[in-house]
Amino acid sequence: MNDTKIPTILPVKTHSDNQVIEINNLRKGFYQQEVLKNVSLQLFNGENLVVLGKSGSGKSVLIKCIVRLLDPDDGTINVLGEDVSALKRDRLGELRKKVGFLFQSGALYDSMTVKQNLEFPLKRIKKNLTQKEMDEKINEVLEQVGLLDAINKMPSQLSGGMRKRISLARTIVVDPMIMLYDEPTTGLDPVTSDEISSLINEVQKTYKTSSLIITHDIECARATANRIIMLHDGEVYQEGILEEFEKSSDELIKSFFK
């Protein structure tokens, strides 16, 4: 662990009235392979929930089902009180405006500059903003991720860590209520990983977001989690707080937290 100071995680109330995402008995398969088998979980308001698991355990499939980039085979997903599977396209679009998604690859539009990348969702989601207000908002989030200097650069001119931070800026620029992070630290060096973990906690504090963080990076989980759910073979294997996982005598959990 390096010396980067990571902001502390905010405490949250885990009460059923306080849920922003509720997933019940979710199943999803591809061809003959069942990737998610009966997964149930809740994300509470203001919480950082880390979903931990090995590669191929179904973490990314889970997060894509939440915004219906993938359609579940069975089960229900309620986001902010709405059943995602039952929503029509326009209503789903409205719901997606409240959910930010940080992609594993960053998914920056490579034909646009950093500024245009940030303007893209802003113009579509915050339609009432003037150009001056948009510029101010873009500058504010770029400053927050420490990359104001990169405003006119193309994505191809950015390093992996910078891409992740710009992608995070693009996600928070529209003030989402829920943040979904798909492997936010994968492929990054330990210092940059800590910076991203730090940003996740800052976003939680500044924007009062509820976050679901998909990762297999234990340092990221340690730095950001209010609560942890471990997925194994497409099922919820263990659920609890960090200390419970750290003290667990289970071999699989120990293999992560050694």
Next chain:
Amino acid sequence: MGLVLTIQSRPALAHFGAVSMLPGMVAISLIREMGPVITALICAGKIGSGMGAELGSMRVTEQIDAMEVSSTNPVKFLIVTRVLAATLMIPLLVLYADGLGLLGGWAGTNIKGDVTFILFFSQAFGQIHFIDFLPAILKTFFFGAVIGLVGCYKGYTAGRGTESVGIAANSAVVLSSLLVIIVDLIAVQITDLL
């Protein structure tokens, strides 16, 4: 196109003593068939592969998914615009290619003869009627639509690996070229009925 067509046709026409028909023959061949089809096939290679590869790459790098979660309809933003652009611009490219082809034809006639620019073009346009020109231009709108639709479809539905980008680009070229020829065949049959 025009230059080659003129050089190749000249001996055959000379055999029948019909060299004076050369400008008209070149103009009809170019405007009715060669200009639209060859331009469309070149566009199928260039634009079709470009659209297939670009959208395929956007699919692989999750940029299309990012658009969806930003409440943007990627079909409207990425596909409709490209299909419209191809449909409207390929006819203009065909007109441009026809013009260049006729210039080449004039240059070709001057390799073994001496025909003024005005004489060549007055003879060429003297042989072309509205019924030659209109169906030839109308079918290019369909060529453009086919190239745009196939290129976008192949790219948008590309698989998840980098290999699928190559497959999308390749199959976009092959299928759109084939469809251009099929659309041309149908257009010729319809024109024949007029």
